[in-house]
Amino acid sequence: MITSQQKAIHERALVLSQNFRKLESDLLSILQEVDREKVYLAFGFPSLFEYAKTALLLSDSNSYLLMSVARKAVQIPELKKEILLGNLSLSKAARIVSVITTENKDEWIRKASHLSKRELEREVVKEKPEDVRESTRQVSEDRLCLKLGISEAFLSKLKRVQTLLSSSQRKPVSMEEALEHSLDLYLERKDPVVKADRAEKKALCPGRKTGGMVHVAKREPLKASLKHQVFLRDRGQCGYTVHGRKCSSSAFVEIHHKIPVASGGQNQIENLITLCSAHHRYYHTQAPHRSFLAPQIKTGNRC
Ligand SMILES: [Zn+2]
Ligand SMILES: [Zn+2]
Structure with a gap:
């Protein structure tokens, strides 16, 4: 039994969600203009992502989703249209950005609108196995979790550094320590600020x-x-x-x-x-x- 009050609330919710989709689609259009006219550079931001985050106060994930879909929708405007129609969510549109082309667009838009998020994920990975979005996530006050896709060769290099570092320190070291040690070595040799600091110290x-x-x-x-x-x-x-x-x-x-x-x-x-x-x-x-x-x-x- 649906009361008339519940029906009215539902109708208001429908209108708002329609406005929300319109807003997402308008944001995609304006970001395309910002990108095309290099507005973010003129306002002192190094990238469209930084502009969306800092100037437009969008969250990291919304900035990323909007930016990637806005750029892809330049070649495939259907992405924007399907979001406006409510057939495609912004996050699903962003998920297929790495695989969609002008040739296969109908197939991917259909998959994105019908499959669940997990099923879509599986399809995308099948098509493009190496597609791992690099990200960092705060897991405690001073620790982050880093996610990145790596090759077999990368892993064996990392393990080799881990072994060498473990034997030089005479104790087992973690992958994090091995990676940090490698980064320090690189910065020591290549970072112009570190080099300049060193040169100044040595007068x-x-x-x-x-x-x-x-x-x-x-x-x-x-x-x-x-x-x-x-x-x-x-x-x-x-x-x-x-x-x-x-x-x-x-x-x-x-x-x-x-x-x-x-x-x-x-x-x-x-x-x-x-x-x-x-x-x-x-x-x-x-x-x-x-x-x-x-x-x-x-x-x-x-x-
Ligand atoms: Zn110059
Ligand atoms: Zn700059």
């Missing part, structure tokens, strides 16, 4: 004697000592700043000349800035924004 940085000004001929490659100063000053983080918000990404950072060498820019610390590769590319390809860093040199401001 082997000749640029310091000239007060950070290292004048060199045009087109000369940057000297290691100068790179060290830039990495130390910027802490290896992207310095793209807009409306007082700094990108600060430390992924794939590069050193950029604020005034290009071709326009008389020098290899001086004041003319150099660390940028993430996304912002570096953006700076060199988006003509209207090309002057965004240059005025800071004239006023003597740091980046």
